[in-house]
Amino acid sequence: MRWRSVGEVNCSVARTLAVIGERWTMLILREAFMGRRRFDDFQRNIGIARNILATRLRALVKDGILERFRADDEHARVEYRLTKKGMDLYPVMVAMLKWGDAWLWPAGEKGPPLQLVHRGCGAKAMPALVCPNCGDPVGARDMLAVARHAARPARRSERLARGKAAR
């Protein structure tokens, strides 16, 4: 399989990677989640080449993650903001942030620069992953993945997920 086919696979992780898995894309989204909206701000804060940024932004608009609009001021500049679909990527962003905070700061360094705060209760804390039914925190060992559909003859693009679901 070539990478460009990864979005056609019968697996939500693979399809997600087809949308956000290119280099730089998650850093553009990081900026968007921080409230950045302008091409030049993205470019400066990420340190990305302008042609790559333009390509990534086009793809994110095409995929419905960002939307282009004209700023409501005298300059009427083009800006980009997260759609609902884009906002829904926040858990991916937070999960990466949390893991990086936990694992990628050597002892000699000052530590991660950002602290998340819950607006609702004021707690300085990283969001946690829990079971929505019982509320217990969950990790890899707490969850089981089972097949959702009964077995049936599969299309070529589905062999992958079928092999997985059959375990």
Added chain:
Amino acid sequence: MRWRSVGEVNCSVARTLAVIGERWTMLILREAFMGRRRFDDFQRNIGIARNILATRLRALVKDGILERFRADDEHARVEYRLTKKGMDLYPVMVAMLKWGDAWLWPAGEKGPPLQLVHRGCGAKAMPALVCPNCGDPVGARDMLAVARHAARPARRSERLARGKAAR
């Protein structure tokens, strides 16, 4: 900035991407979370070229995400399993799965192939992101990112995060 420098930036998201942001890497981890351990299983289930798989596995071992070991049977094959650091990437995986399930299955399709089940309480449900203090579900609009450290003269590699934290 070139992509190979992304792991040196003063930002946990960028550093995380330097470890898991290459094409195919998250699909290898998907297989590892599904319990796959062998090179040939990874290769077949992902449909990845063998040389690329070998390169990615080496990097994941070097980064402490997977560990190589010999299977405890008569064949004593080389296998790969997730370390604690690797297991801790589960929230990233689940967040991608959940977003893909929600947004990337057109109405005409049968729907996502996998259902997660919480072993603890038996609920068929995707884990949710909550504030660990008050327990409320949180999304992008519920969390605020603030600077953790006081301002000081920054190294070049830190401008990025500093600009971000200063907002």
